[in-house]
Amino acid sequence: MGLLDGKVAVVTGAGHGIGRAHALELAKQGAKVVVNDLGGSVRGEAAGTDGAADTTVGLIEKRGGTAVAHHGDVADHELAGDLVRTAIDTFGGLDILVNNAGIVRDAAVWNLSREDFDAVLRVHVAGTWSPCHHAARYWRQRAKTTPGSTGRIVNTTSGAGLGGNFGQTGYASAKAAVVGLTLTLALELHRSGVTVNAVGPSGLTRITATMPGAGEVIEPDDLADDEWHPMDPANSSPLVAWLASDQAQYVTGQVFRSIEDRVIWMQGWRERTAVSAGGRRWEAAELGDRMSIDVFGTRGAGLRFDPA
Ligand SMILES: NC(=O)c1ccc[n+]([C@@H]2O[C@H](COP(=O)([O-])OP(=O)(O)OC[C@H]3O[C@@H](n4cnc5c(N)ncnc54)[C@H](O)[C@@H]3O)[C@@H](O)[C@H]2O)c1
Structure with missing residues (x-):
């Protein structure tokens, strides 16, 4: 028995790193998963070049789970709608939306181009808002026809958005916006039975590898399931799975960080x-x-x- 038996989940940016770990964990807990990833570089360039979503689907299937790939850009409003429809058409509905897709383009404000600032805001903010918009429309309708139905959104913030980080004016602005979006969606979707929370994860990923002195990238499947590494990108995935479960119906409008072995309830x-x-x-x-x-x-x- 898994915590998410019978549920259908979408995880964005699930081709690598933390998103891949979330998709593996949700599938392990019994959810059928739509694995979204446009397969590009850590800067959001060269989309469609690395087939990362298919790699994650292969890993899930190898472990006995059910998954399908979606290769769309989540910040494209039409493709975000297609992503939600893929869950409904393939698996009969949608219960869980994990917005995880992200890029970085870091530079101190005086060196950051407006183009790079816009690109980062687009992926993190519009790329969270658009899937939420389409899922919200589906869940509001479902709540009218199926009283007692529920839904889950877990968004991804970061320490930069919660406390600032040198060289990350774009990224920090985007991740702070994700918090405002989360708090507001929690209010708007409460009556439809949908909870909305944000998690600030950690892990050695392509994103941290862009920072000086960071360790080498670990993909979640590089480590054995029972192997402990404090910077395993999978360390926040159990929290995401629990927030997505029926057990957490009372938890909404909250922000958490998951760092190494700690789950931290944030308030600010x-x-x-x-x-x-x-x-x-x-x-x-x-x-x-x-x-x-x-x-x-x-x-x-x-x-x-x-x-x-
Ligand atoms: N690694 C950390 O320590 C850390 C800390 C705080 C927050 N985060 C956040 O966690 C999330 C996952 O990042 P990660 O560290 O695993 O990096 P990652 O590069 O390994 O994974 C991000 C994935 O998102 C995908 N992606 C990017 N833009 C996309 C788009 N427009 N549409 C669909 N897919 C897209 C990428 O192709 C990539 O596979 C990001 O939101 C990041 O900001 C990471």
């Missing part, structure tokens, strides 16, 4: 301290003292900024 942008002007507009000159003493505490000593 909560009101911390506030000062009131007392029913009038502030004078700018008053704010210096009030901010440093009453908001940040003891002349700014409570304020932390770590540029390292």
